[in-house]
Amino acid sequence: MSNASDRPVSIVTGAGSGIGRAIALRLAKLGPVVLVGRRGKPLRETGALIGEEERDWLAIAADISEEDDRECVIESTLEHFGRIDHLINNAAIGTCAPLGELTESQIEQLVRINLTAPLLLTRLALPHLSKQNGCVISIGSRAAIDPFPGLGTYGCTKSGLEGLARSIAAEYSGVRAFTVHPGAVETAMLRSIVSADDLPSDQVLVPDDIALAVESFVLGKRPEPSGASIVVAKD
Numbered sequence: 001m002s003n004a005s006d007r008p009v010s011i012v013t014g015a016g017s018g019i020g021r022a023i024a025l026r027l028a029k030l031g032p033v034v035l036v037g038r039r040g041k042p043l044r045e046t047g048a049l050i051g052e053e054e055r056d057w058l059a060i061a062a063d064i065s066e067e068d069d070r071e072c073v074i075e076s077t078l079e080h081f082g083r084i085d086h087l088i089n090n091a092a093i094g095t096c097a098p099l100g101e102l103t104e105s106q107i108e109q110l111v112r113i114n115l116t117a118p119l120l121l122t123r124l125a126l127p128h129l130s131k132q133n134g135c136v137i138s139i140g141s142r143a144a145i146d147p148f149p150g151l152g153t154y155g156c157t158k159s160g161l162e163g164l165a166r167s168i169a170a171e172y173s174g175v176r177a178f179t180v181h182p183g184a185v186e187t188a189m190l191r192s193i194v195s196a197d198d199l200p201s202d203q204v205l206v207p208d209d210i211a212l213a214v215e216s217f218v219l220g221k222r223p224e225p226s227g228a229s230i231v232v233a234k235d
Helices: 018-027 040-050 067-081 104-131 152-171 207-218
Strands: 010-013 033-037 057-061 086-089 135-139 176-182 229-232
Touching: 010 018, 010 104, 018 033, 018 040, 018 086, 018 207, 033 040, 033 067, 040 057, 057 067, 067 104, 086 104, 104 135, 104 152, 135 152, 135 207, 152 176, 176 207, 207 229
Parallel strands: 010 033, 010 086, 033 057, 086 135, 135 176, 176 229
Antiparallel strands: none
């Protein structure tokens, strides 16, 4: 086991790029970060931006929609660092099509990855978060509140993360929980849906805008109570 001492340990899913990478880099200033994603190479690239492997970060290639992989994330974190202080549910997929044009398998995949997987990962982490008076932050989407045409079903899956935060706030007094709903963010997912001609880069957020919001919740610098959600949008 690495010596994490009193430094808080954060798990960030989808840490190989975009918002997840930006969050990992922010939280790495506070303590070790466990980088979770389906592909090892992008995770190691994020880790290289953080610092010394084994002491400052751990990369776990895992599909958190799979039970064995979820258990591996929790067990490996505890084995390596001995504690879990923050869980950032960021990993997600997006499919742009109206509900009536999506197949059953596409809908089931959206729900499984965007909602069921973070619920089940959080369930495994909660006993350890409770010991540390920890924090769960889920990355939602503005589509959960004001869906862009074609992103309504994606928004439905993200709406469930608000319920997760409220449930934790009601059931676990020692764990804080929040949902951060980003507006359009300059990521590969955004550009798979909207071109730069239709939505120029100067009209969208950058990943670190979301990371700053996450960091402020982790540090207790925001006024919102546990269970709350916020929208981060371009001014």
